Amino acid sequence: MTVMNPYGHLEDLKSPNKIGTRDLSVYSLVQSSRLDHTPPLPKVFHGHFKLNHGPPSTSAGHPEEIKNLFPNLFGQPSVQLVPCDGPSYNEDRKLRVGVVLSGGQAPGGHNVIAGMFDYLQVHAPGSVLYGFKGGPAGIMRNKWVEITETLVYPFRNQGGFDIICSGRDKIETPEQFKQAEETVTALDLDGLVVIGGDDSNTNAALLAEYFRSRKLKTRVLGCPKTIDGDLKSKQVPISFGFDTACKLYSEMIGNIMVDARSTGKYYHFVRLMGRAASHITLECAFQTHPNVAIIGEEVHAQKLTLRQVTNSIADVVCKRAHLGKHFGVVLIPEGLIDFIPEIENLIAELNDLLATQGCDPQGHWKSKLKPACRALFNSLPHNIQEELLLERDPHGNVQVARIETEKMLISMVEAELFARQHEETFKGHFKGQAHFFGYEGRCGLPTNFDATYCYALGFAASALLHCGQTGLIASVSNLTAPASEWVVGGTALTELMDVERRRGKNKPVIKKAMVELDGAPFKKFASLRDAWAVEDSYISPGPIQFSGPTADDTCYTLKLEVGSL
Amino acid sequence: MTVMNPYGHLEDLKSPNKIGTRDLSVYSLVQSSRLDHTPPLPKVFHGHFKLNHGPPSTSAGHPEEIKNLFPNLFGQPSVQLVPCDGPSYNEDRKLRVGVVLSGGQAPGGHNVIAGMFDYLQVHAPGSVLYGFKGGPAGIMRNKWVEITETLVYPFRNQGGFDIICSGRDKIETPEQFKQAEETVTALDLDGLVVIGGDDSNTNAALLAEYFRSRKLKTRVLGCPKTIDGDLKSKQVPISFGFDTACKLYSEMIGNIMVDARSTGKYYHFVRLMGRAASHITLECAFQTHPNVAIIGEEVHAQKLTLRQVTNSIADVVCKRAHLGKHFGVVLIPEGLIDFIPEIENLIAELNDLLATQGCDPQGHWKSKLKPACRALFNSLPHNIQEELLLERDPHGNVQVARIETEKMLISMVEAELFARQHEETFKGHFKGQAHFFGYEGRCGLPTNFDATYCYALGFAASALLHCGQTGLIASVSNLTAPASEWVVGGTALTELMDVERRRGKNKPVIKKAMVELDGAPFKKFASLRDAWAVEDSYISPGPIQFSGPTADDTCYTLKLEVGSL
Known part of the structure; x- marks a missing residue:
């Protein structure tokens, strides 16, 4: 049968099981079970x-x-x-x-x-x-x-x-x-x-x-x-x-947590969707209890530097090493970089500088950066420096979304722990694994x-x-x-x-709704995170169920916001 | 309560709900429902x-x-x-x-x-x-x-x-x-x-x-x-x-497929576990119907070059562009590189060369490579060249597992399509998105x-x-x-x-069991893949269900192997 496909082209379709624009013969059992x-x-x-x-x-x-x-x-x-x-x-x-x-x-x-x-x-x-x-x-x-x-x-x-x-x-x-x-x-x-x-x-x-x-x-x-x-x-x-996406991401985070605990030797850094606000990271934190979850709004309110964020993660790694634990899970919102004021400044300076002068391969251009920006740039891992210089949108601006923040933080925590090892304030080992969950959550059932x-x-x-x-x-x-x-x-x-x-x-x-630092969800999170950092109170939410006692539950943040929890 | 944790260190535990070494108060509803x-x-x-x-x-x-x-x-x-x-x-x-x-x-x-x-x-x-x-x-x-x-x-x-x-x-x-x-x-x-x-x-x-x-x-x-x-x-x-891991990966692939079809502008390249054999890729292909699934054993048997693999993907992109479709999903087994004979040769030569001579920053060392290897090396994307030179295990060998094959193939397909655009054999656009699913599948429920x-x-x-x-x-x-x-x-x-x-x-x-090219699963796959390449017969398997009509199903490859399908 030759038909016009949704993209306006003629296509020869073999299946006789089409209903509307869809061929039900290729539906999975779970998909089919949802139709009715x-x-x-x-x-x-x-x-x-x-x-x-x-x-x-x-x-x-x-x-x-x-x-x-x-x-x-x-x-x-x-x-x-x-x-x-x-x-x-x-x-x-x-x-x-x-x-x-x-x-x-x-x-x-x-x-x-x-x-x-x-x-x-x-x-x-x-x-x-x-x-x-x-x-x-x-x-x-x-x-x-x-x-x-x-x-x-x-x-x-x-x-x-x-x-x-x-x-x-x-x-x-x-x-x-x-x-x-x-x-x-x-x-x-x-x-x-x-x-x-x-x-x-x-x-x-x-x-x-x-x-x-x-x-x-x-x-x-x-x-x-x-x-x-x-x-x-x-x-x-x-x-x-939001409910489906957070549950999908949390399923995967939970699986990774069980893996981390079973293997005992990796720190998994998971970047999650959420460019403008950190709601997904916060909800997934409630659903899984990670050792660290960074909430961009807090970073911004406290005007934290990248170094402070790095150190806060390294501190948790050190505490856990004291307990003999050389593994963990760290959640990072996609938009973290946008929440760090000094990085915002650096990117603005870079955008200006590269638009007006370009950068010479010898790196003399760096001397044009203000001292604080230069120091920050030099402290970044090499591949992140490259991403900042190379990945630019058609207007010549740095494409912040393309920066793999989870890999950047792994490199920086690694460097910090290396320094602490030399100072003998850290005895342990640290190996990072990077993950980004994005598209997997947008189109789930x-x-x-x-x-x-x-x-x-x-x-x-x-x-x-x-x-x-x-x-x-x-x-x-x-x-x-x-x-x-x-x-x-x-x-x-x-x-x-x-x-x-x-x-x-x-x-x-x-106005985009941000994570409110004086709201019930963040306050609850803040009251629990120190325990999550050292205890392994990981939760594995498992796959979304469509029937049975667990099927109708909704988000923690929603329940906390309306006071039903 | 202070107790000895599983890592041999004293830890102060707050929860009174411990059974054995686990605190049931942090079990998710789905986890709890599975206990009994x-x-x-x-x-x-x-x-x-x-x-x-x-x-x-x-x-x-x-x-x-x-x-x-x-x-x-x-x-x-x-x-x-x-x-x-x-x-x-x-x-x-x-x-x-x-x-x-x-x-x-x-x-x-x-x-x-x-x-x-x-x-x-x-x-x-x-x-x-x-x-x-x-x-x-x-x-x-x-x-x-x-x-x-x-x-x-x-x-x-x-x-x-x-x-x-x-x-x-x-x-x-x-x-x-x-x-x-x-x-x-x-x-x-x-x-x-x-x-x-x-x-x-x-x-x-x-x-x-x-x-x-x-x-x-x-x-x-x-x-x-x-x-x-x-x-x-x-x-x-x-x-x-195998059953759980493939279903978890397939759930995510299915979600990405729906996203690809809804968005209409990305090719998703998904690397899947399976270093020595491509069973996971084959099973996930049956569960989801991707546009391309590369089976390492076939690449090896046909002694395909990296260029041939690249071209086969680019061909599918071109065919789909003719139908007005500028999106798709490509599955790649983790071990693909090991299945390509010319890359095996290149890596062996690099291991030897770097062990004996090192590489000078000017790149003169490249002249020591045999011509075929040199040509292959030069054809690789810049970041893959760097990974080949930099990522080495303690014995000085290239760490093949660290190479992000999905990103490499995206770069190479991009370059090939760019060339075809100049020759006017490709009219369309191509944007790749890279994914790797590994740890997410090892510890699911x-x-x-x-x-x-x-x-x-x-x-x-x-x-x-x-x-x-x-x-x-x-x-x-x-x-x-x-x-x-x-x-x-x-x-x-x-x-x-x-x-x-x-x-x-x-x-x-x-002996590791490989995908048998004359076995029922591969033959079935080979009979279907041309249709999958151009039609969107994507399947979204959805999340694993523990009750209901879909809960007890098992793998396609198993059913094909025993002849029950």
Whole structure:
């Protein structure tokens, strides 16, 4: 059978077992077993419901500026879905809705779409759901596919974003807003749901504002997605994907811990996703009890130098050597380097210097660095020096994300311990093993929690559109209770916003949620880490289970944040 | 509470929840749920049994030489346990038994020990089981711990080897054999079980022969362990740990595949464990359907050059680019470099040259390389050249295992595609992402298959000792049937052996089992890979499940080998 593949090319497909764009004959047993799993719904969706409106909203900061940027949306209340006796006012209305996946994958995205679809089937039969292909570019280029049961079925409870794929484009310029307007007008959309992180949800708010200012009927809602966990607030307790990703990483960390203890001779340095915030590292620390977990926010708050970070790890190695233990596990957030002020300075100087002068092979260029930066540069391992000089993006800037921080720290701890051996303050041996867990966690099969949470978010998004809402982010809370008790609503996107001054202009932003050093999770971690450093209280979480007593558990940090632990 | 930790140092432990050496309060929910799981037993252990003796055995090669090396053991039959009506002849005999874990971790080791222990409790009550600590060194130094229910319970169905830890020492010299004799005599052991790979089982046979020649009562048995899957034969269908490790790696590969397809812009190169043989890569290929999987044995048989391997990958990238697909997944066995004859030559020349002359920074030393080797060296990416020159073991040899083959291949494919772009035979883009999965798979929670298989192996080992057997490897077969139907016995270790000439002496070896190019698994793979190359028939196996319909499945290669698929 020759068909058009999702990339627009003709392809000869051998399998007769295709449903929609997927060949079910190549599904694994576990994948197949998930297809017919129906996540439980919050009980508000068991009958009729209406909206309860909260008080007028404000913003996370600079309300006057946010009001100027969002004259049509600012101040609108957040809403909550509550049960009611009679039929809801919009129940007979059919909807034409679009949905788009924006940015990096997070487990559960497919269930948001499945939830939106199922809501429309049940509560607004005759509605149409369009999936824009390849992220926001699909809106601008009017590229979409109609979501049908045949299309959505093979993706129920499955990882990935491949039902319609995702993309990193942004709708930013006046021309792009115009293109979006043309698309939603051509499709006659009542609503558009943007599934994405902080930037994408900011974009959703701007679109909502723009469409309203243009008097279009198209409502726009956001949906909180990111494995990094840095899109959250009082109203949006967690972003989807975080639960699955942390459990996947923790499974692997746990396996490595058992290996470390059995072998007795390696220190494993594990770099984890989380460029802007260290939530993943913190959650994985609770799930596994490593000997060291570095929280970038703390490094930044205490203005630690790279040497201090190195020494703090070396101190733990020394303490453990005293107990006869020459092994351990160290967790490092991907963004560590960005949290160390002196490295930020060095990179800024390097960017300037290399842009203006280049570097001569003899190294004379180094004398142009300020003394503190020069000393820091010289203290770095040779391969990291090379990475700093060679790996540059098209704008000539150092690509911090490419730096293998875990290898850098191993080299530096090694050098420090070597010095201590000479001073006879360390008697032992140290061998490092480097790991980076990234892609492995973005597309796993969603945990029961993420599958259920996303399905509820999808129902919430469609329900809010059904009730004519715009400029909200779908929000489901009370998440540590059973799913039937979850509270469903929408939070005004402007309520999450502040402004940032960029190139002389006020830009609205949803501030990334950082690990709060006075929050319950970090304080709990801080109270436990000294014991974790020396005792081997390693936990091996094991593989994610979809049935049995362990299947419905959720994250430690979430439970600590809401006070249920 | 201050106690002696397993490393011989005093440690202050805070937790009151310790059982044996483990603190159950830090077990994850999944770990805890596995503690009380009792694996099903082959039905021969449901009642009385006796031994059926097979015909006299021979060896895998050079029977005369093997006979000379094992005068007391050679020719002894393999045995099978079969049900019988009356009590078995040894049923009242108490045993004193030792067990040791040798070499790298493999999921299931703890269940072998638990199985040995439980057999003795049930069938030979009053017996004593000693666990030698830290591998064979524990035998030589007479370091052990008595295995009790309290000690073994926290390790039931758990990953790792940390109940008694493992080690890589070998019992080789006459003094070391003498030390072993002293230990087994001092402990008055009836039997010793060595859980290990090919080398360790060879060592077990040598010990069995030595003890018999010394007229000691201590019998010695082996047990087939290695995640690499290269210890297997007609009689020993699989080594334990392979099933769990392959499923763990496949889970991660599957996640990466979904990510690749969703993102649409990366080629992921995944290096997998398997230094000597490519069984893991082959099994993971069946479990996930990658676009390319390189089988080292095929590369070797076809005497492929590195350039040919590179080109074969680049060809797939080009074909996929024609279909609009700029993403893919490539699996590479850890030992690939060892399978490429020209690289073997280069490394041998480099070892010689650097040992005798060193290398001058100007690179004049390169002119000493033979032309073919020089050309190959010059074609390698810069960082691989550096690794070849810098990373050397204490004997001055290149450390092949340290070479990041996946990164090397990415660089080389990139260069090849760049050339093809200039020739206009490739229109597309190529971005590689490198992964190495190793430690993550060695200590996972054993799958149901490995848990059950290992428990049966443990029962088998104790039963064989109970029947007075020596020089056998515990062997359990018919493994694709339900566990109750499994066939239990012991295979003469000498039957697996051949001799190798090393330093002018005949050394007995159990030949590593390679991927057979005319075996059913490889042939099946070869028949499917062209389709996998261009179609996206990716499978995402998902996390290992311990309950539900998918929990008891085992490996594809095993099923193909025994013809049940």
